[in-house]
Amino acid sequence: MSVHSEIKKITTETLRKMKFDKEKITMLTAYDFTTAKMVDAGGVDAILVGDSASNVMAGFETTLPITLDHMIYHAQCVVRGVDRALVVVDLPFGSYQSNPEKALESSVRIMKESQAHAIKLEGGSEVEESIRKIVNAGIPVMGHLGLTPQSIFQFGTYKVRAKEDEEAEKLLKDAKLLEELGCFALVLEKIPAALAKKVSESISIPTIGIGAGPDCDGQVLVYHDMVGMNQGFSPKFLRRYLDLYTEITGAVSEFVKDVKAVDFPNEKESY
Ligand code: KIV
Numbered sequence: 001m002s003v004h005s006e007i008k009k010i011t012t013e014t015l016r017k018m019k020f021d022k023e024k025i026t027m028l029t030a031y032d033f034t035t036a037k038m039v040d041a042g043g044v045d046a047i048l049v050g051d052s053a054s055n056v057m058a059g060f061e062t063t064l065p066i067t068l069d070h071m072i073y074h075a076q077c078v079v080r081g082v083d084r085a086l087v088v089v090d091l092p093f094g095s096y097q098s099n100p101e102k103a104l105e106s107s108v109r110i111m112k113e114s115q116a117h118a119i120k121l122e123g124g125s126e127v128e129e130s131i132r133k134i135v136n137a138g139i140p141v142m143g144h145l146g147l148t149p150q151s152i153f154q155f156g157t158y159k160v161r162a163k164e165d166e167e168a169e170k171l172l173k174d175a176k177l178l179e180e181l182g183c184f185a186l187v188l189e190k191i192p193a194a195l196a197k198k199v200s201e202s203i204s205i206p207t208i209g210i211g212a213g214p215d216c217d218g219q220v221l222v223y224h225d226m227v228g229m230n231q232g233f234s235p236k237f238l239r240r241y242l243d244l245y246t247e248i249t250g251a252v253s254e255f256v257k258d259v260k261a262v263d264f265p266n267e268k269e270s271y
Helices: 012-020 033-041 068-081 100-114 125-136 149-155 165-181 193-202 244-260
Strands: 025-029 046-049 086-090 118-120 141-146 185-189 207-210 218-221
Touching: 012 025, 012 086, 033 046, 033 068, 046 068, 046 218, 068 086, 068 100, 086 100, 100 118, 100 125, 125 141, 125 165, 141 165, 165 185, 165 193, 185 193, 193 207
Parallel strands: 025 046, 025 218, 046 086, 086 118, 118 141, 141 185, 185 207, 207 218
Antiparallel strands: none
């Protein structure tokens, strides 16, 4: 964050104030320079360099295979494209679960090597000590509860989480714990809208929902999903703002047709 910039940068404090002022927070994912530039210019408050890069950039089934080095590379590309938004980077699977020292080491690498503004990690009481250590080192932490895709093999499905009382109670307790530990915000993924409302009203830090109803303090979507690049992924919570899969494959077909017909390049397009 340059101190000489004219643009008013979004900070963790801005997000806290937005919750207080009841102004909804917007977050989208980005994993590369060009997309980050467009997403930032479109006016989102935060950009998440999500470990969903494992799915949409690398083509893996789950978020588990992506490495810390890969996440740092994506974060570096994004940070270079952003003037205004807060850039949050996911700690990938295996980079923080084993012990708090490793969690801090991974977070420090992300902050130092990418110059992003915050990290995000999944889980509640299980990662309490890690969050404490990272926050104590001065690194802003975003939590993530509900459907936490790094635990997919424990859950077994991508279905809605915390429908039953026991899991809902643990989630509410975890949300309060994350607030107490000093997290600046919290993603709530794929949980009942009523529970997300209760959580959002019970804590002072902003909640950012994905498949968690309208009463979260903000909303996040995966960029590739919201611009319709992913035809095969159609959860109920997703709103597609474009159909880029059709647009892009159509443009590619036109290019192929024009080259085959020796219509491209024409005289005007040649030196
Ligand atoms: O990795 C990601 O894109 C995420 C969002 C779904 C919140 O964690």
